[in-house]
Amino acid sequence: MTHISILGGTGMAGSALAREAASRGHTVTVASRHAGDHDDARLDGATRVSVDITTGQGVADAVAGADVVVYAVNATSAPHQAMCAGLTTTLDAVRRAQSPASPGGPLVVLPSIIGCEALPGGYYKAKVEQERILREWDGPSLTLRVAQFHQFVDKLLTASRRIGVSPRAPLPLQPVEAGAAARAILDAIESGPSSDILQIAGPESLTLAAAARMHASALGYRALPLRLPLPGMGAAKRGALTPKPGAATLTGTSFVSWLDARARKEV
Numbered sequence: 001m002t003h004i005s006i007l008g009g010t011g012m013a014g015s016a017l018a019r020e021a022a023s024r025g026h027t028v029t030v031a032s033r034h035a036g037d038h039d040d041a042r043l044d045g046a047t048r049v050s051v052d053i054t055t056g057q058g059v060a061d062a063v064a065g066a067d068v069v070v071y072a073v074n075a076t077s078a079p080h081q082a083m084c085a086g087l088t089t090t091l092d093a094v095r096r097a098q099s100p101a102s103p104g105g106p107l108v109v110l111p112s113i114i115g116c117e118a119l120p121g122g123y124y125k126a127k128v129e130q131e132r133i134l135r136e137w138d139g140p141s142l143t144l145r146v147a148q149f150h151q152f153v154d155k156l157l158t159a160s161r162r163i164g165v166s167p168r169a170p171l172p173l174q175p176v177e178a179g180a181a182a183r184a185i186l187d188a189i190e191s192g193p194s195s196d197i198l199q200i201a202g203p204e205s206l207t208l209a210a211a212a213r214m215h216a217s218a219l220g221y222r223a224l225p226l227r228l229p230l231p232g233m234g235a236a237k238r239g240a241l242t243p244k245p246g247a248a249t250l251t252g253t254s255f256v257s258w259l260d261a262r263a264r265k266e267v
């Protein structure tokens, strides 16, 4: 049994990882600003630690005694640089907590995004910067580039639906169900550190426009099709958000099957 501490453990990626780790019998720490308020019966045995990576509050407690530290923090409200500084703060805390008995220290794991190096905007630049920070860290590490979650695409399309539009963009995606991604990430964690960047995606590629049509059809609504020009997203339109052939773990159900289950309220 391994002690896995997940910073950002209440988020979309972090909570799926926490549930998967708990179901495999690992000891789990869930750390975030509101970790104590996060109610999930599947995580009853988990330790909750209040952490704010923008101030460093709680980070030392969150990583104390951990064999694996996952940095799954994501903050759209804080500057992107804060997410990078937070990773450095976390690595410093890991270093200080290191026991002389295990000089290699805990495995530090970073979920990143497939294609982040080819995408414009501060958010993706911050992901590339986080990958660099971890690459230059001299302890054991693992970086996993993951495709967009079905749950994330659903959230995006649900927000569009609320304002009556259905985004139509020829943007190839290869979304993956968050629980399936968590299983693949846990498999990688259990295999140990790697200097290669692993990729995890769903079983099939589809465009955002196709996903939007499937969403409206599965959930039974009509919305105004809205063509999105996506300036600066040329690389993404050419497939940067999808995994390199042959180099990825493709896992879980397709988006349309997941949507059908969602429509039946099974997920």
Ligand SMILES: NC(=O)c1ccc[n+]([C@@H]2O[C@H](COP(=O)([O-])OP(=O)(O)OC[C@H]3O[C@@H](n4cnc5c(N)ncnc54)[C@H](OP(=O)(O)O)[C@@H]3O)[C@@H](O)[C@H]2O)c1
Pocket: 007, 008, 009, 010, 011, 012, 013, 014, 031, 032, 033, 034, 035, 051, 052, 053, 054, 071, 072, 073, 074, 075, 078, 111, 112, 113, 114, 127, 146, 147, 148, 149, 152, 153
């Ligand atoms: N969503 C996707 O489709 C997807 C796909 C591939 C990779 N990823 C990657 O997975 C990681 C997590 O993304 P996500 O989608 O799971 O994000 P998310 O759902 O927005 O969750 C963000 C997490 O960060 C915590 N957090 C935010 N600000 C914090 C702060 N100042 N201090 C400490 N914790 C803070 C949040 O909890 P509190 O609010 O309680 O602090 C929450 O647990 C990111 O690196 C992202 O790039 C996501």
